[in-house]
Amino acid sequence: MARGMLPVITMVVALTAMALAAITPMASTPVEDIIYVSSENVASEESMRGLYERWYMLYRRDGDPIDKEKRFAIFKAEAHAVHKLNEGGARVKHNLNWFADMTQDEYAESFANCSPLEVRSRNERKLNLHQPSEYYPDKLPLTVDWRTVDGVLTSVKHQGNCGSCWAIAAAQAMESVHFLKNKKRVNVSSQEMVDCTNGNNGCKGGRASRAFQYVINKHGIHSSEQYPYVGNGSHCTTPAGPPVMSIGRFIFVHRHNEKKLMDAVALAPIVVSIRGTNSSEFMRYSGGIFRGPCDTEKRHQALLVGYGTMPSDDANDPGVKYWVVKNSWGVSWGERGYMRIERGHEADGGLCGIMRYPLYPAHPK
Ligand SMILES: *[C@@H]1O[C@H](CO)[C@@H](O)[C@H](O)[C@H]1NC(C)=O
Ligand SMILES: *[C@@H]1O[C@H](CO)[C@@H](O)[C@H](O)[C@H]1NC(C)=O
Ligand SMILES: *[C@@H]1O[C@H](CO)[C@@H](O)[C@H](O)[C@H]1NC(C)=O
Numbered sequence: 001m002a003r004g005m006l007p008v009i010t011m012v013v014a015l016t017a018m019a020l021a022a023i024t025p026m027a028s029t030p031v032e033d034i035i036y037v038s039s040e041n042v043a044s045e046e047s048m049r050g051l052y053e054r055w056y057m058l059y060r061r062d063g064d065p066i067d068k069e070k071r072f073a074i075f076k077a078e079a080h081a082v083h084k085l086n087e088g089g090a091r092v093k094h095n096l097n098w099f100a101d102m103t104q105d106e107y108a109e110s111f112a113n114c115s116p117l118e119v120r121s122r123n124e125r126k127l128n129l130h131q132p133s134e135y136y137p138d139k140l141p142l143t144v145d146w147r148t149v150d151g152v153l154t155s156v157k158h159q160g161n162c163g164s165c166w167a168i169a170a171a172q173a174m175e176s177v178h179f180l181k182n183k184k185r186v187n188v189s190s191q192e193m194v195d196c197t198n199g200n201n202g203c204k205g206g207r208a209s210r211a212f213q214y215v216i217n218k219h220g221i222h223s224s225e226q227y228p229y230v231g232n233g234s235h236c237t238t239p240a241g242p243p244v245m246s247i248g249r250f251i252f253v254h255r256h257n258e259k260k261l262m263d264a265v266a267l268a269p270i271v272v273s274i275r276g277t278n279s280s281e282f283m284r285y286s287g288g289i290f291r292g293p294c295d296t297e298k299r300h301q302a303l304l305v306g307y308g309t310m311p312s313d314d315a316n317d318p319g320v321k322y323w324v325v326k327n328s329w330g331v332s333w334g335e336r337g338y339m340r341i342e343r344g345h346e347a348d349g350g351l352c353g354i355m356r357y358p359l360y361p362a363h364p365k
Pocket of ligand 3: 230231232233234
């Protein structure tokens with residue numbers, strides 16, 4: 001328990017500063033399965049119990065009853081912390097999501113530590129580098145959001161207790177590129193990549209680049225109907241039937257270059273690495289523009305699906321620039337499964353290193 005409490009305390013200090021920033025209301029539709037925390041909820045042991053039961057029915061219905069009592073203590077601390085953070089109209093919102101009864105270590109193991117650094121050889125850097133479009137650098141769209149284009153993105157996934165973020169991000173990037181080229185929807189199997197990719201570690205983490213390499217070597221990837229997601233590492237099998245799609249290569253976007261990344265994501269969604277995911281701020285994020293901290297070294301991979309700028313009421317304030325990221329932690333996390341994260345910080349590779357290792361799959365020529 002003591003270990004679980006520590007991040008709670010440090011986080012309150014970090015977020016007080018953030019809450020002082022101007023308050024901008026956010027337009028988002030509440031999702032049915034989100035549990036909000038009110039002062040009444042945290043007032044007594046009894047009300048806390050009621051809140052836990054509601055949460056439990058949504059997230060741990062089939063849980064072990066002995067474990068349930070033990071975890072009530074973690075949940076209570078989490079509910080208090082979340083309530084405190086949301087007080088005073090904090091700009092970044094937090095809620096009791098799927099992680100609310102997990103210790104920081106449990107969360108970190110499957111969710112925050114899912115992807116080591118991307119690697120790229122000198123040759124890959126030279127040969128397979130994003131070629132900027134005719135819109136680069138001065139005619140880039142002000143806003144890009146692939147969620148608004150029907151067919152490009154499939155539903156938000158939940159990786160479960162499996163460090164498969166890299167496979168899910170890779171699968172979704174391939175689904176998008178297939179749709180954009182052929183106007184055909186497919187559900188690409190991330191489980192096949194979890195089970196079969198060489199040089200990756202299955203549910204213990206991996207790199208999207210190796211998942212793409214697997215698909216290139218195998219001349220295709222099967223669908224999640226042919227090779228369903230089980231959320232644990234199993235034996236690599238070859239499903240019946242032909243693969244549903246293939247890619248010819250994968251392409252890196254220049255590092256530390258905001259406009260080139262904007263240009264690339266305007267053409268199709270991009271796999272990005274995000275540093276600093278092992279923090280309670282990241283774990284509890286439920287809305288607004290995330291501004292860190294990202295000070296832990298653990299990494300995650302997710303899908304970049306757009307960018308924009310949140311306007312400000314003050315004519316002299318240019319507003320807050322952000323990226324839109326699709327995560328694989330279900331719809332109870334973030335803005336229905338997505339995160340807006342501050343854009344800028346180019347010299348540092350972007351907030352949480354988001355501009356450091358972007359890559360995307362490309363069709364065979
Ligand atoms: C995640 O953070 C917690 C709390 O700071 C720390 O105890 C734990 O070792 C970290 N886990 C990983 C995998 O980095
Ligand atoms: C993809 O999966 C979704 C959700 O399971 C399903 O509704 C859809 O029909 C699938 N698409 C294809 C092309 O199989
Ligand atoms: C993986 O998940 C499947 C489906 O839930 C289950 O049948 C299997 O026993 C699991 N394997 C391991 C090693 O946990």
